[in-house]
Amino acid sequence: MILVTGGAGYVGSHLVMALLEKNIDVIVFDSLELGHIETIETLKQYGNLKFIKGNLKNIDDIRGVFMSNKGIEAVVHFAAYSQVAESVKNPQKYYYNNVYGTLNLLNAMLEFDVKKIVFSSTAATYGEPVYTPIDEKHPQNPINPYGMTKLMIERIMDDYDKAYGLKSVRLRYFNVAGADSKARIGEWHEPETHLIPNVLKATSDKSFKMFGTDYDTADGTCVRDYINVEDLAKAHILALDYLNNGGETNYFNLGTKTGNSVKEVFAVCEEVKNSKIPLEIYPRREGDPATLVADNSKAKSMLNWKPVHNLEYSVKTAYEWENAFKNKIAK
Ligand code: UDP
Numbered sequence: 459m460i461l462v463t464g465g466a467g468y469v470g471s472h473l474v475m476a477l478l479e480k481n482i483d484v485i486v487f488d489s490l491e492l493g494h495i496e497t498i499e500t501l502k503q504y505g506n507l508k509f510i511k512g513n514l515k516n517i518d519d520i521r522g523v524f525m526s527n528k529g530i531e532a533v534v535h536f537a538a539y540s541q542v543a544e545s546v547k548n549p550q551k552y553y554y555n556n557v558y559g560t561l562n563l564l565n566a567m568l569e570f571d572v573k574k575i576v577f578s579s580t581a582a583t584y585g586e587p588v589y590t591p592i593d594e595k596h597p598q599n600p601i602n603p604y605g606m607t608k609l610m611i612e613r614i615m616d617d618y619d620k621a622y623g624l625k626s627v628r629l630r631y632f633n634v635a636g637a638d639s640k641a642r643i644g645e646w647h648e649p650e651t652h653l654i655p656n657v658l659k660a661t662s663d664k665s666f667k668m669f670g671t672d673y674d675t676a677d678g679t680c681v682r683d684y685i686n687v688e689d690l691a692k693a694h695i696l697a698l699d700y701l702n703n704g705g706e707t708n709y710f711n712l713g714t715k716t717g718n719s720v721k722e723v724f725a726v727c728e729e730v731k732n733s734k735i736p737l738e739i740y741p742r743r744e745g746d747p748a749t750l751v752a753d754n755s756k757a758k759s760m761l762n763w764k765p766v767h768n769l770e771y772s773v774k775t776a777y778e779w780e781n782a783f784k785n786k787i788a789k
Contacts, residue, residue, distance in 0.1 A: 459483040459529040460698065461572075463514065463563065464536030466493025469578065469634055471501060471643045472691040473534060478505030480695070485530065487523055488537065489513040492647075496786075500642055514559030517566065524570035532574035532701060534694055535563060538607070541651065542582065542745055545604035556607035561614065568622055574701040575615070576694050579628040579709065581683075583609040586747050591683075591715055593753035594630070602745055612709065619707040627697040627705070632683040632713035632752045634690055636772030637779035644779030645687075653720060654684075654776050657727040660735050668720055670742030679720035681749040683713035686767035686775075696761040713752025714765050723769065730773045 460477055464470040465486030470493070477484050483506040486498060490511055498509045508527075512519030514537055524530060538556045539545065545552040567575065582605030583598045600606040615626040635654050637644030645655050660666035671678040693712050700708070718726075728735050757763045 459485060459527065459531060461485045461487060461523065461527075461530045461533045462536065463487045463533065464493065464538065464578075465501075466490060466495070466497050467536055468645045468647065469631070469687060469690060470534075470536035471497045472638060472687045473536075473694045474501050474507065475504060475638060475643060476688070476691040476695055478507060481505065483529075484508070485510060485523065485527055487512055487520065492539075494646055497643055497646070514562050515555060517562040520563055520566045521569065524566055524572065530570075530572050532576070532698055533563070533567060533572060534576045534698070535560065536578045538578065540580075540604060542602050542604045543651075545607070546602050546745070549603035552603045552607050557610050557614075560611045564614070564618055564624065568618075568624065573624050574698075575624065575626045576697045576701070577611065577615065577626055577628045579608045579612055579630045580605060581630055581632045581711070581713070581750055581752065583612065583630060587750060590749050591751040591753040592711065594709055594711055594756055616707065625701055625705070626707050627701060628709040629693060629697060630709060630711050631690060632685050632711070632750060634687050635684040635769070635776065636686045636688065636767065637775040639688060639775060641775070641778040641782040644776065644783060646783065653682075653723055654727065654773060655780065657724055657735060658731065658773075658777055658780050660737070662736050665736035665738045666724070667738055667740045668724065669740050669746065671739055672742070673748040675719060675748055677719050677721045680746050681717040681719050681751065683715070683717055683751045684723070684769050684772055685713050685752075685765060686772045689765040689767055693757060693761060693763045696763050700761055708760070710757040710761060711752040711754055712757060712763075713754050715752060715754050717749060717751040718769055723773070726769055726773045727777075730770070730777050
């Protein structure tokens with residue numbers, strides 16, 4: 459049985475779906491502050507899923523999960539705040555929730571002798587790239603509190619391994635994109651800040667805002683590495699296998715090693731929608747590095763992971779989810 463914190467959220471729910479489809483029993487622990495109960499209800503149709511509402515900031519909430527569920531073999535930890543801009547305005551909220559919440563989780567794991575964790579980390583731990591593509595040896599100098607919370611947790615995990623033998627795999631995501639291949643679940647953030655859903659949602663009343671066309675890149679817009687959410691979920695399952703096979707504490711980049719500019723993504727969205735999308739050029743968004751592309755060779759060789767879906771596929775599934783979601787809400 460696997461415990462997934464934040465399993466009602468975007469990436470977490472796709473991992474839960476993948477686990478259920480492999481007939482693995484899952485407990486989701488989620489505060490539902492950002493995750494959605496509708497996602498849990500959908501997931502429940504596909505396997506043995508137990509949902510427990512609770513908050514990692516309350517140690518007793520998470521202790522209770524381990525106390526009443528003895529068969530938890532490992533934890534996959536997604537629950538966190540993840541908005542960069544918000545973290546700059548309100549670092550207190552981020553350090554308290556992400557770092558303190560994770561400490562409670564780790565301490566409860568130790569208390570109940572659960573010693574394996576896969577953690578959602580981020581390319582934001584690297585900060586401004588010194589070279590590209592970014593491999594795992596790249597210095598980690600986050601430029602915002604969000605990235606810093608994730609780096610602090612990575613460091614805490616190193617110390618918890620040395621002192622207590624708690625094994626962790628930290629997966630450093632680049633830009634997650636797309637939705638479930640059958641449009642059952644998908645990205646659902648309120649408010650939405652991410653590129654692909656924002657382009658797909660644009661209407662003549664509310665055009666898409668392109669942030670910055672004067673970057674030092676081929677077409678002047680930011681370049682990112684868009685990794686499909688189902689490929690990403692697969693990597694978590696391989697990371698669990700790695701730990702189950704006695705793998706040591708480790709960390710891996712998850713990306714495709716391919717960069718796409720905002721203009722390229724916009725063009726793919728127009729192609730998938732088969733229509734012109736209203737666009738307005740805006741100044742740069744604060745804190746956006748020009749280029750972020752992953753060197754993914756370590757995950758490929760050590761986890762035997764291989765991303766299979768391209769950007770077109772991610773945009774297509776995101777669009778299908780967007781339509782399915784609108785129908786669901788309209789009902
Ligand atoms: N972006 C944009 N308009 C939007 C959202 C994003 O132009 O409404 C740009 C953003 O400036 C960045 C890229 O798209 O260059 C990817 O942004 P996103 O927020 O999706 O991911 P991030 O790279 O911040 O993790």
